[in-house]
Amino acid sequence: MSHAVLKNKTTDLNPNFGVSDNKRRDVADALADVLSDSFRLYINAQGLHWNAEGPMFFSLHQLTEAQYEDLAKANDKLAERIRALGLPAPQSLEEFQRRSAIEDLPASEPLEGRILRLIDDYEAAAARALRTVSIADSAGDVMTADLLTARIGRYEENAWMLRATIAS
Numbered sequence: 815m816s817h818a819v820l821k822n823k824t825t826d827l828n829p830n831f832g833v834s835d836n837k838r839r840d841v842a843d844a845l846a847d848v849l850s851d852s853f854r855l856y857i858n859a860q861g862l863h864w865n866a867e868g869p870m871f872f873s874l875h876q877l878t879e880a881q882y883e884d885l886a887k888a889n890d891k892l893a894e895r896i897r898a899l900g901l902p903a904p905q906s907l908e909e910f911q912r913r914s915a916i917e918d919l920p921a922s923e924p925l926e927g928r929i930l931r932l933i934d935d936y937e938a939a940a941a942r943a944l945r946t947v948s949i950a951d952s953a954g955d956v957m958t959a960d961l962l963t964a965r966i967g968r969y970e971e972n973a974w975m976l977r978a979t980i981a982s
Contacts, residue, residue, distance in 0.1 A: 833899075837953035842899040844946040845958060847913050849892040850904055851939040852965070854916035856885035858932055859972075861919055868925060874979060881972050888965060895961055915942060929980050933973045940969040 833841070863878035893903035904910055916935045919928045943962045950958035 833953050833955050838899050838955070839901065841946075841950050841953050841955050841958055842896050842901040844949045845892060845896050845899070845962075846901075846904050847915075848939070848943050848946050848962065848965070849889060849896065850910045850913035851916050851935075851942055852885055852889050852892055853904075853910045854914040854918075855932075855935055855939055855969075856882050856889060858916065858919045858935060859885060861921075862928055862932060865921075866925060870925075870979060874925075874929075877975055877979060884968060884972075888968070891961060892965075895958055899955075899958070915939075926980055929976050933976050936969045936973040936976075940966045940973075943969065 859878050859882040863875055863882060866874045866878070896903040904913060915938050919931055923931065943966050947959045947962045947966070950956075950962065
């Protein structure tokens, strides 16, 4: 019995909740890009958290910790939504890197530059998520559209808080 369980593989689950197979696959594919962006944001926010120094250390350390913890939960919800749509979620660093529009934060950049880059990354992720909302809406997938609408709000809030942190 356990031998058969170990040979199990991830498959297309073929759900039937009113979204055609082609549209369901389109939504899941776009959502995998959104998940990849979110995963890269998670890495960048945590890297900034670990490596921040200077007079803003404590506040930036706390702010980025809250952000990467939120992103970790979001990553799980996004991946689970892809699975609910019946398709496998990305699972390798190579796939996240290939699918994401987000690049690593440059380690050699001064702190303000890394913060500005993370702000840009949140805004790019929000823009891609917004495009995916349109794909989900046109497919009649209100669950995915709702999930992403909330995510866009978090990305905008995260960018605003970082921007306010470095405002002069």
